Amino acid sequence: MRTHFCGLIDETLIGQTVTLCGWADVARDLGGVCFIDLRDHEGIVQVVAEASEADGNAEVVATAEKVGYEDCLRITGTVRARHSVNAKIRTGQVEIVATSIEVLNKAEPLPFHHHENPGEETRLKYRYLDLRSPDMQRKMRTRTKLVSALRHWLDARGFQDIETPILTKATPEGARDFLVPARMHPGEFYALPQSPQLFKQILMMAGFDRYYQVARCFRDEALRADRQLEFTQLDMEFAWVSERDVQDLVEAMIRDVFRDVAGVELAAQFPRMTYAEAMRRFGSDKPDLRIALELVDVAELVRDSGFAVFTGPAADPGGRVAALRIPGGASLSRKQIDEYAAHAGKYGAKGLAYIKISETGEISSPIQKFFDEAAFAALVSHVGAGNGDIVFFGAGKYSTVSDFMGAVRLKAGKDFNLVADGWAPLWVTDFPMFEWDDEAQRYVALHHPFTAPSVDDEADLRANAATAVSRGYDMVLNGNEIGGGSIRIHRASMQSAVFDLLGIGAEEAQAKFGFLLDALKYGAPPHGGIAFGIDRIAALMAGTESIRDVIAFPKTTGAQCLMTDAPSPIADAQLAEVHVQVRPRASSAAQ
Template sequence: MLTNMADWRRTHSCGVLTDKNIDEEVLLMGWVQRRRDHGGVIFIDLRDREGITQIVLNESAPVARETGESVRNEYVIAVKGKVAARPDGMVNLNIKTGMIDVIVSEIKILNNALTPPFMIDEHTDAAEDVRLKYRYLDLRRPQLQKNIMMRNNITKSIREYMWANGFIDIETPFLGKSTPEGARDYLVPSRVNAGKFYALPQSPQQFKQLLMVGGFERYFQIVKCFRDEDLRADRQPEFTQLDIEMSFIDRNDIIDMIEGLIAKLFKDILDKDVQRPFPTIMYKDAMELYGHDAPDTRFGLHLKTINNMVENCQFKVFSDTVKNGGIVKAVNAKGAGKAFSRKVLDELGEYVVSLGAKGLAYIKINDDGIQSPLVKNLGEELTYEIIKVMEGQSGDIIFFGAGDENLVNLTMSKLRLKLGNLLGLINPKQYNLVWVLEFPLLEWSPEDKRYAAVHHPFTAPMDEDIANIDSNPKSVRAKAYDLVLNGSEIGGGSIRIHRSDIQQKMFERLGLGEEEIKEKFGYFVDALKYGTPPHGGIAFGIDRIASIFAGTESIRDVIAFPKTQKATDLMSGAPDYVEPKQLKELYIKSDISANKPV
């Protein structure tokens, strides 16, 4: 085997040779994807990251052929040879190199390989934990190669746009200060400062605003962020954020800037033209029509609140709900009457119950009349009134949700997605972008018995609403914006408060005293007082964007070395126990019993 590569240099990748190269002498290197022997001739599919080339070892080079007999799948080899046209009938038009073979004159085995624990191809059926343990082999599979390269192309495209528009890539610290707000921090004990801890950033929010105070005007960064959350299906303890902040702008400036970025991404990555400006929807309309602030607008099935119709009806479940401050919403699943069996309807009922609903009421409209136990409760007149309002026709099913506003929106929005899927209304090749605007600035926190910031306390209120901040806090809208793609929030941000008098007002509204402000936000509030320009920003989740573009189910498929839902790396074994000496140096003790799970 060869250790010194000095005299062997690749001339081509395995993805480029065509009939234009016939008779050229070439030198290829790569992995053995497959070896076949046919009557004394060895055919090898040689693979590198660019593609596959078929190489042929025959009687013209008996030494090479003999060496070729020893190679196995995933061996690493180098071959010298001449490009030849494939015999008629052997041509494969499905791959770029399918017109040619390379007839080998010399071969070197660069490395051998054990038999991999699973096949390195698109059809692997290995369990995910095996693939994660041997991630370095999983990464050789065409799909993961493509995903990781696409992710590189995404961040490249983003950077090109940001630089072309005068944004400066500035690094912010990873070893920061723990803040009591937000999600749980990952902590890093300090050795030099006994008893103290750094926190890994959940986002560089304060630093990017300080860069605006510092006069950089346009900042961006593609940066790892950390949240020690209980990992839901598709979260990672470390995730990648595109972080952006601009000065001397208002909401529409940043929306316009970002639309340019997103349109470029779609063009560069998917070769799709995106229409600008993107549609917008106000938060309250999104909640009414979709029950969610990240609506999938690829299909209709709009929800409708029918409180005014049912508040005085005989059906106690509906009327009491309204009287107790709840809501009743309906959705017309067009055509579901024929599409859904009794079993499907039962499953939908179980689904919403699993989400917290009491049950799933519905009206099925048949050719020969209404089928629903509701009719006798609502009365025929109201039933038909509702059907009319919901534009119900024969073959439709109208579903209802009643109860607390948040719960109804949760269950009905999830039900809507389920219905869209079941009715085949969702086109996976369609990309619907929508800006969600005019989020509320404040929400009532029942635990703390005070108002809390929906985004964060530095988000600016809309100018026309500032006057209502005391008289009608709930009505105050924020200069915040989320960008939603096919029902996923891919980015969100806001114009920030840049005036210290408004910031002070905001803190008071949140019920914070002088001491508390100082302790929680001290240096940051000081910074605002030294000439802070109007500014705002946005952040995007790169993992999510990459997985949507790659068409994968999980963000793990667009991360080279992802962690499991238990936040472990099955390949390296992280996290792991460490030497007692290491802990001692950090002034900490392990204390397994401290927080026993119940």
Template sequence: MAETMNGLKRTHYCGEFGMKDVGSEVVACGWVQRQRDLGQLIFIDLRDRTGVVQLAFDEAAPRDIFEKAFTARAEFVLAARGVVRERTSKNPELPTGDVEIEVKELRVLAKAETPPFEIVENSNVKEDTRLKYRYLDLRRPDMQQRMIARHRIVKSARDYFDHHGFLEIETPNLIKSTPEGARDYLVPSRVFPGKFFALPQSPQQFKQLLMLSGFDRYVQFARCFRDEDLRADRQPEFTQIDLEMSFVDEDDVMEIGEGFLKHVFKEVLGVEVETPFQRMTWHEGMERFGSDKPDLRFGMELTDLSGALRGTAFRVFASALEKGSVRGINFKGGADRMTRKEIDKLAEWVKDYGAKGLAWTRLASTGESSSYEKFLSEEERAAVRTAMGAEPGDLLFLVASEKNSVVFASLGALRCELAARYNLIDRSKYCFLWITDFPLFEFSEEENRWVAMHHPFTAPREEDVGRLLSDPGSVCARAYDVVLNGYELGGGSIRINDAELQEKMFEALSFTPEEAQRRFGFFIDAFRYGAPPHGGMAVGLDRLVMLMTGTDNIRNVIAFPKVASSADLMSDAPAEVGGKQLEELGIAILPKE
């Protein structure tokens, strides 16, 4: 039978002990990190969320206490009462390494089986195993420190927004499905057979309605849900720091966003973030870095070679130049760092981004070689090298496509891959910037229509409104994303507050008035009663914590995350439900072809 606390009251957390406590009688509780039996001496490292303290047992201790210490194993839960004393053999690497507890009373509160992996920092255990036993994984010191950091970031955020006049207001999690972009999670109801709620992808419409309601400044730590394919930095359910402001323009919202990030980095990390952040248009980001979330911690910018190759007889490049472009990046000093085999593997790797291949020129110390220069004239070869600033030792990579989107995606990903592989990134830097002037629309081949790049309530630039229906592809949005070290931290926009302009936006998206009313009727109706100019943004809390704690996997900063398939390995969700539940909901499961 496990013992109980029964009168023992914890006086300190394990990581709090120091020389100031020598001579004090204390009670510590926690898990056994390890036990060391030296015959006449036994030492136990006791762990809790704050750290580790050493418990000491010698032959002078009562026999029952010594025997309990002898039988204690990893992850047993203990309560120990004793006197703090100075250690004879100190551990300078441990914050509590100057002292130990001479145990006078020991209780085994719970025994533990041998865990499937050792509870240590920076475990190299397979992630699937860690997630299956997440409650054990969360005992590891590095995981606990990330969860504590997450708490501190949230507290810091609440303090900042409260200080700046924001009201924290909750919006509903059971809403109407308005599919436009990522897929909704649907929730059936027994009360409304055949009808469904949806889980919110964002509180977008409700936070705008709060502006119409006169609350002026709103913030929420909102749970959001998207039923879409995942990546290392995405989850099907996530948290965003969501805010909205009335009577503002882009500069006002961006100033609040910058102030928040400056505040939280100072409060939590002690890092001074320089403001205002650099700004870059979407077009410039794509042209220079092939990305709308560029990592500015290293160079290797894209070079447009279309002018140097205009009129070329090389069919691969000529075909690309008819509608698209040929662009390249210069991996400075890379010729002697990469083998031909490694280059060939990269040529296959870029195909995942739509490229048909990767052209290259290697200016190695052992001699020059190229996959494409023999097809060019002498003038064209020289023009390409000059444009790319080529020098001995450089490795030039080119991508050609009739779609600029493919060129940007391929080279944008390639520059990041090379920088990561060859340690070109200064990881001590935090490079913030705003990306502005996004296209308002992007064309969906699947739906054969223009769709909103962000959402249908984003305002167009005033000078572009006249082209909303005649040339939607040229219209820029009053939208902005905040980027940190190659990750989109968040984004937002100034919203449409004019009912006629909103109707025109729906028309540009090929919604009939009836369809717009069916999807967004309550929202459209609200705008008839006076909508102030307003705008806002949302910052991804999970991604912010990930970057601030120095991990590259968002699952490391969420207590109970999902895997890439959106399954929960620990609880085995999603799972089948009983026939009675389905019958009550009026749902039949059809076999999927």
């Protein structure tokens, strides 16, 4: 139907006849002369419909006069140099003089215009219209280039692309599984994979050595800007490797792919930081190093104050009192300070103390009265506060304080324009093996239960579970975890010990992971791997904060597809086929 793409018409085609297909982005009738900006996935080109005494062309002009926004068109015409050059578009040196305009499909009035900024719900309900916009076309093409570049890089280095099952076994760790009833096995269910983790480990035991897969994964969890119920990851696994073997290779891959796809030069050597250091300095295991602000521990300086909110955590080995100095923060009003406290409250803070020092050196602080003059001066000096600054303080359990002070740090970085330009990659290593779940009264795996501990002896791990360090590692970029992995457990005895520490008894472990435990008994090699979030990397490359902008058909934060109205009820007859009966929802009174 067409000879060329709209966005690829250039000066080399001047004088030639071309046929284009696309949508009317803009149509302007100037009385006898009509201009149509015709758009396809490659871009926009200007089309001119004009009548002349020599060839008439009145019918073409008449058709052009009736063209509306988003009409689907097929246009034939001659390429000529444009009188008024448009340097903002790739085809701005030329235009098409139409000799034929065919309306393939007339568009009804649209619910929104691409040049407007409709709400996200409207965009997702009419996703097919939203995806037509040049901005969304650019973002989705960035994703396509990313996946293609990753595949090319890995194929060239001997990795095998192997598919793993979508219908698999439910797992007891991590997020909730999506369950699929098995029609041929009444009362039994498959689960959609949260990741290909166990299958890729078994592939290493099967001798495939280097595996990858662009894998679809499913997790029934709360949605955020960087999370979806279904997502895509580049899954990788290596046999006969140490941590550094994996890290060095994938770091080179990410560096090359960012250069090829986004034209970005990342650091020649990514810095490394332990989990403990990242939490201490930045309050996050995925710190954004573009923000220079750091947390400062002040427990020793407030231990003897009269402020009970500080003295309790300062004396508790599991507590923390941390400060964050914000240059120029004295400009914050009391209302804005309260907004920071409310923001910290979302991450577990019960309050946010502060010291504000005006440009003239005047101090305003609700905690000053709890310190003698010398102690207060020492505190101000220790955190490096000066005129024009504000210092926020958090106190409580170490992990909670780290979380909410880290959130305050990120907010301050954005509010005060303290986020430097550029790219800041980082390896975070030496994660804790376990963390204690107060509600469940047991350990849970910080990464997953197949991550190897840094010790080889099971007795040592059992004796020091609270402080055990794993062989896990994450790649972080501009405050986003873009990849996470670890060296895996490759001995059945160690895997059983980890299951036991996680409260998974021998009988349960055999029922749920017997196939893995059996495989580990037959010469399983040392192995490790990593998985990269395709959606997150594509969003970073495309310059958007939401992964929904680089997923063709994402779900809302309410876990719905507004375009198809999913999820939706299923007819009783269809449910009966898979031996499922829906229980009535409990009334609010019963709840």
